[in-house]
Amino acid sequence: MIKFPALDRKPTQSKGERPRWSARSRRNFIQGMIFILPWTIGFLLFTIYPMGMSLIYSFTEYHPRQPLVWNSFENYVRMFSDTLFWKSLWNTLYMVVFGVPLTLLASFICAVLLNLKVRGQSIYRVIYFLPSIVPTVASTLLWLWILNPQGGIMNTLLGYVGIQGPNWLNNPLWSKPSLILLGLWGMGGTIVIYLSGLQDVPVNLLEAAELDGANWWQRLRYITIPMVSPITLFNLITGMIGMFQYFAQAYIFRGTGGLGAPLGSTLFYSVYLYQQGFQYLDFGYASAMAWLLFLIILGCTILLLKMSERFTYYAG
Amino acid sequence: MSTFTPASNIPSGKVEGLRRLSKKRLVNFIKSLGSHAIINFVGLFFLIPFLWMLMTAFKSNQDVFHTPPRWLPYDNVRVEINGQRFPLYQVQTPDGLRELAALKIESGMGTFVDPQNPSYIIETEIQHGTLTLAKPIMHVSFRWQNFPEAMQRGSRPGVGASFWVYFKNSLIIAFFAIVGTLLANTPVAYAFARLRFPGRDAFFVLVLATMMLPYQVTMIPLYHLFNEMLGWGNTFLPLIVPTFFANAYDVFLLRQFFRTIPEEMCDAARVDGASEWQIFTRLVLPLSVPVLATVVVFTFLWAWNDFTGPLLFLTSPDKFTMALGLRDFQGQRTMVWNQLMAAATVFTIPIVIAFFFAQKTFIQGIKLTGLKE
Numbered sequence: 001m002i003k004f005p006a007l008d009r010k011p012t013q014s015k016g017e018r019p020r021w022s023a024r025s026r027r028n029f030i031q032g033m034i035f036i037l038p039w040t041i042g043f044l045l046f047t048i049y050p051m052g053m054s055l056i057y058s059f060t061e062y063h064p065r066q067p068l069v070w071n072s073f074e075n076y077v078r079m080f081s082d083t084l085f086w087k088s089l090w091n092t093l094y095m096v097v098f099g100v101p102l103t104l105l106a107s108f109i110c111a112v113l114l115n116l117k118v119r120g121q122s123i124y125r126v127i128y129f130l131p132s133i134v135p136t137v138a139s140t141l142l143w144l145w146i147l148n149p150q151g152g153i154m155n156t157l158l159g160y161v162g163i164q165g166p167n168w169l170n171n172p173l174w175s176k177p178s179l180i181l182l183g184l185w186g187m188g189g190t191i192v193i194y195l196s197g198l199q200d201v202p203v204n205l206l207e208a209a210e211l212d213g214a215n216w217w218q219r220l221r222y223i224t225i226p227m228v229s230p231i232t233l234f235n236l237i238t239g240m241i242g243m244f245q246y247f248a249q250a251y252i253f254r255g256t257g258g259l260g261a262p263l264g265s266t267l268f269y270s271v272y273l274y275q276q277g278f279q280y281l282d283f284g285y286a287s288a289m290a291w292l293l294f295l296i297i298l299g300c301t302i303l304l305l306k307m308s309e310r311f312t313y314y315a316g
Numbered sequence: 317m318s319t320f321t322p323a324s325n326i327p328s329g330k331v332e333g334l335r336r337l338s339k340k341r342l343v344n345f346i347k348s349l350g351s352h353a354i355i356n357f358v359g360l361f362f363l364i365p366f367l368w369m370l371m372t373a374f375k376s377n378q379d380v381f382h383t384p385p386r387w388l389p390y391d392n393v394r395v396e397i398n399g400q401r402f403p404l405y406q407v408q409t410p411d412g413l414r415e416l417a418a419l420k421i422e423s424g425m426g427t428f429v430d431p432q433n434p435s436y437i438i439e440t441e442i443q444h445g446t447l448t449l450a451k452p453i454m455h456v457s458f459r460w461q462n463f464p465e466a467m468q469r470g471s472r473p474g475v476g477a478s479f480w481v482y483f484k485n486s487l488i489i490a491f492f493a494i495v496g497t498l499l500a501n502t503p504v505a506y507a508f509a510r511l512r513f514p515g516r517d518a519f520f521v522l523v524l525a526t527m528m529l530p531y532q533v534t535m536i537p538l539y540h541l542f543n544e545m546l547g548w549g550n551t552f553l554p555l556i557v558p559t560f561f562a563n564a565y566d567v568f569l570l571r572q573f574f575r576t577i578p579e580e581m582c583d584a585a586r587v588d589g590a591s592e593w594q595i596f597t598r599l600v601l602p603l604s605v606p607v608l609a610t611v612v613v614f615t616f617l618w619a620w621n622d623f624t625g626p627l628l629f630l631t632s633p634d635k636f637t638m639a640l641g642l643r644d645f646q647g648q649r650t651m652v653w654n655q656l657m658a659a660a661t662v663f664t665i666p667i668v669i670a671f672f673f674a675q676k677t678f679i680q681g682i683k684l685t686g687l688k689e
Contacts, residue, residue: 118348
């Protein structure tokens with residue numbers, strides 16, 4: 001389970017007291033169930049039912065409007081020999097391993113900058129934040145245009161400082177860095193979360209360190225970074241979960257090429273899953289891929305939480 | 317006993333102090349200059365793409381692919397001859413360089429006329445070898461027509477649906493999503509925040525656990541459910557109906573806020589004989605306007621932004637949302653970047669307006685849930 005910093009963990013009932021099903025508690029239970037009914041129905045219809053069905057699909061050969069054919073673990077076995085599957089997994093891991101930490105580091109630096117007491121601070125905050133609310137489709141199209149080899153502004157700007165820009169869109173080596181760049185442009189949400197964390201770092205702690213002769217870097221390294229480590233963990237986990245499901249940007253970024261263009265370099269896990277499910281209409285295989293994705297995300301989350309115990313500092 | 321300190325000592329100490337002060341000031345000044353420089357430099361990274369989107373949206377067709385790219389939009393200088401407007405060219409004529417209006421340009425040949433003297437008509441090559449004989453005269457001009465032109469055209473030729481239809485569709489879906497989200501999530505969040513009933517905490521853990529589930533897992537059965545079993549294919553229903561059942565993010569957000577409302581107030585109402593439903597609707601909801609505004613803004617943002625949902629369920633162009641229409645526009649046509657950017661700007665503007673009206677609400681919502689995208 002993710003630890004939400006804001007979540008109140010205070011127990012509402014004392015532990016020793018077991019719920020007695022008196023008339024009153026039965027009445028309370030019924031009343032509670034009525035209040036949460038919208039969630040319960042939605043949970044059964046739009047979570048539990050599809051989860052169960054996709055688990056079943058994943059063990060079958062299933063194309064829409066055709067009967068289900070049981071094929072036990074065949075879909076899962078097929079993944080191991082599917083080169084495109086491995087390619088999509090590799091592409092996704094590339095984004096998780098390089099994209100997520102880079103975004104975190106950049107957001108943290110931006111948050112530190114925005115926390116400096118400079119004139120016009122609120123205007124800078126708006127400028128840094130605004131790109132994150134640009135709709136995904138609009139921002140992806142915009143970056144396609146910025147990185148466009150013909151008429152795009154990126155390589156012209158790089159040219160001013162004497163850098164020969166790469167062919168961002170059509171070179172398979174550069175398509176993923178381009179997408180990371182697009183992600184960096186829209187990292188305002190992460191910056192805001194870091195900024196609120198920075199504002200919660202006790203000022204007296206920083207002042208005491210300053211009196212003791214700690215310089216700016218030492219205060220950052222030994223006070224600020226440990227104090228915001230729970231936020232780093234939160235951003236890391238949500239960033240990782242989001243990156244494993246990376247879809248819309250990649251779908252649009254291929255331009256007029258096929259899914260994964262150029263040369264399969266943007267064929268991410270979810271893109272390949274979509275292709276199997278909705279282009280090849282192989283519901284069984286796509287469902288198996290979805291369940292594996294769920295397990296991967298779950299595994300990585302647990303791994304991160306376990307590893308983080310040593311690096312994360314919870315005040316109080 | 318001399319009571320006088322040597323006069324020279326006092327100024328010397330003062331000067332030392334002043335020197336130290338001014339040195340500290342200088343260091344501070346340099347520091348602040350440095351931080352300003354860095355903040356501005358990084359700020360450019362966030363700002364330039366915005367400006368580029370806007371500037372492209374105002375460019376004329378022949379200016380879009382100008383090399384090297386120019387910041388400001390340029391358009392032809394035009395002159396009016398007999399009620400018609402023609403672009404002005406700089407033409408190499410036998411009588412030297414003249415500014416002439418282009419009547420017709422076809423397969424490398426141009427027919428030019430002197431606007432002052434309409435009887436002066438010459439025909440010449442535009443390009444002779446490497447030599448340009450006729451060059452259009454451009455000036456900075458913002459082409460506002462790009463916006464109505466982009467909105468009036470469909471994403472594909474001959475489908476009948478224009479971007480205005482996509483815009484309207486996006487608004488309809490966002491409106492119902494907001495209504496559904498408000499109706500469904502508030503009672504659930506109230507129950508988790510204020511009611512005491514057996515199993516409440518277990519249910520709440522279950523609510524939070526659904527956040528972990530990737531959409532990909534439920535996507536295919538939901539597609540089957542909505543399209544095949546319920547026959548909702550190519551309608552807005554698969555995008556709207558689920559919002560009328562609570563979701564984990566909004567329940568969590570609302571619950572966090574409801575818990576900050578003093579319990580004593582609810583207790584006082586209970587003593588006065590109010591039912592839980594009355595406390596919820598008459599006491600808690602009116603006090604929760606700020607968080608309800610957050611939910612409205614974020615639901616709008618989510619519905620407006622959603623790409624995967626419409627991609628799965630909407631198939632005919634008259635049902636497309638802005639997000640889907642823009643992608644369709646990009647996929648089907650040779651890139652008309654100025655109109656594409658104009659449509660993208662129209663797509664973005666409602667959100668930017670919402671942000672400036674509810675800036676605090678945005679930031680608060682992100683802080684409360686860590687919601688992204």
